[in-house]
Amino acid sequence: MIPRYSRPAMRDLWSEQRKLEIWLQIELLAVEALANAGLVPRKDCEVLKSRASFDLERCKELERTLNHDVIAFTTCVAERVNDPASRWLHFGLTSSDILDTAFAVQLVQAADLLISDVKELLTAIAKRAREHRDTPCIGRSHGIHAEPISFGLKLALMYDEFSRALQRLENARKTVAVGKISGAVGTNAHLSPAIEAQVCRKLGLRPAPVSSQIVQRDVHAEFMLALALVAASVERWATEFRHLQRTEVLETEEFFAKGQKGSSAMPHKRNPITFERLTGLARVIRGHAITALENVSLWHERDISHSSAERIIFPDACALLDYMLVTLTNLMQNLLVYPENMRRNLDLSLGLWHSQAVMLALIRKGLTREQAYEIVQRVAMQTWEAKHAGRTDADFLSQLKQDAEVARYLDSKEIDRICSLKFHLRHVKTRFRKVGL
Template sequence: MTNTAGQARTAPSGAPIPLRFTDYRVPDPGIRSLFDLEARWESWLQVEAALARAQAKLGILPAEAAEAITAKSTLAALDIPAIHRGIAATSHPLMALITELSQTTGEEHGGWVHWGATTQNITQTGDLLQIKKAHLILLDQLEKTLAAAAHLARRGASAVMAGRTHSQQAVPITFGFKVAVWIDELLRHHERLRQLESRMFNAMAGGAVGSFASLGNDGPEVQQLLAQDLGLGSMRIPSRGIADQFAEYVAVLALLAATGGRIAGEIYTLMRPEIGEVREASPQGTVGSSTMPHKQNPQLSQDCTTISAQIRSLLPQAMEAMLHDQEVNGANTAMMDDALSRAIILSGDLLARLTLILTGLEIDENRMRTNLEITHGLVSSEAVMLSLGHAIGRQHAHDVVYDSAQEAIRTHRQFGEVLGANPTVSAHLTQLEIEGLLDPLNHVGLCQDIALEAAVRADSIGMLIH
């Protein structure tokens, strides 16, 4: 990690992001550095160079000028302190960079720098180059999360536990089935991220308002050539006020964050000592409390809960940022830049933690079985009802089993004992049959098959991509 204790990291907007103490044991995804100011400047310079090359191909400017501009379009060739001073003097995000590039390119060719472009053409397209890099990291992270989930689904495929609805025991499931549900959601988020690529990663070079007024009939082809050079698509209408694609990206990350928060929340609950069915792996020496030496807290799950909420809170901001008035409003652009960059950085932090949690999660099958026995057989009431229903009808069977369940709860007796004493039940089911129906192992349906099938689907994503 590059951070040191007590420091704060900086988001693209300049607002501090507090250091999480767990950062020291969580791998850095490598996304945050993509949004450092100088990293963004490098991408903006790439766009300036690609713009010059595209215009040279069409004869708008001399080929020698494009070569000269390209040769100097790197921070290594520029005076960085001069750029900072220029920003302070001009109060403009790009003008100082353009000026320094022009001067460094030289008098003969420097006048062609930034020809026919406006600031947002360069900054938005350049930032998309950084976001595309981050996007590939996020996809790779998500595939690693899915791989960890696949392994966990296989490990827990036959681990019988209580399924819970409304926080109450419902019917038996396997832990692998629970993980399969997580996998199913994560796979759809992966699909969404791939589907939006064609809408998201497009160069913009339409000039001041997107009408190609500065380049005329050559404008669309300049934009197309620039886009091809940079490995991007080309905006059909390069309006600076179009932002739905960015809001969509934040929305998909918010969906992913909701699933991540849900997974973390379930693990957090299942780690409670009163339940104790799973446990986050904790490195040797991890301390849960400065005053309670026994504590082992679900630190990474708590992180995920926090980060998930932070990402989801950015979606209203992204929606608001779409509401440009007229052809563009810089306030809305800045609002979207902030929401988008933060959502991407935080998503990397979330996935890094999810992968760690799922990879090292400890499953306690004995505790799962113990918790199933808490209800003295009630968790399998549906199995009894359905079996009895073949003889007396489902609704009548429901009433009979319901009455027996309430008596068992009221008298603190074993459910099987109460059922056996019910003349309607005993007329159709032997005590041995009742005991078989009340065995949770006999009422998990297709949980194991579902878990194993989901694991195969999760593994296939990585194989398809790589």
């Protein structure tokens, strides 16, 4: 991933240097397991442990001739060991024993970074949700005013979604924490399952119950799908806050730093560019998920059609999601919230968001649902007509109190009691408790 959309810790994890360090660790663990089983002289094992190293540039030089990255690596290590003990390097192994097991180590470490990111994001969301638990705003369905909610409740919904994101990443970490040291076609013909188990255990992995030349790619597809789902959650909330920053809405706003510029042509602009950036990056990860799914179908015990794609999509997706989560955390910590605009927007729909409460009150008075619906809809349409006519009684409560048919069932005091903001928000505290806020 380009540096613009990645952070140092995740970049380092997916660097060539780090990958080869893990390869060397696996090679030495395999030799150690063989020595423990009495299959390799202990002194040779100690020679390898003390001398084994590699030079990245030498590995690249060898690969240009050999056209095989693992053979280039083992050749480089053997050169630096410069001892007959080097014959035990890669003994009984196939390239994918190293590649897939190292890949699992990298994915687990990447998952740990992402899990930490989500936990920090949850802390930021929780703080803002508690701050605005009782801040009323309008709820919207189809982009149209529906009924009141609180801004804190909206953020509680966000908190709950990223709590699920955390669970997904934890589950994905568990799924992908699987290695294999089972040889060329997964039969353990040259290294026993006991050797495999010992190596995997020391790496914090479990051995695949059964494998071919590789760990099956549905495992990795599941991991990528988890990343894509978390990215989709980031996109969902980035989109929400982009809408809330529209000039005519302006209930929240992405913070605008001192000295920042919004447009090369229009000096007045303050755009939600960071939320927009997150929206775009989610699309990239979603595309990588398609590739991961296509990697599941390989020939027989293995081909390498998946390999070239994986070298791109997994480092990219992990780096992008890490960047996205940390960026969203910063946005939430610094989000500008305008309660007065929320109240203004509540008033734009003339109290019509009380319509369901009035309809249900009429049903309780004995009307059928159809009768109650027709009465309330008629009064609602009258309210809009009064608004368009510029009349002073252009609000839903006034129209209700003036309506003779409504008056047969509800008096003015009943209407006032039913049509209160407090009524709509009376269970917000309960919802907060249910999500752990």
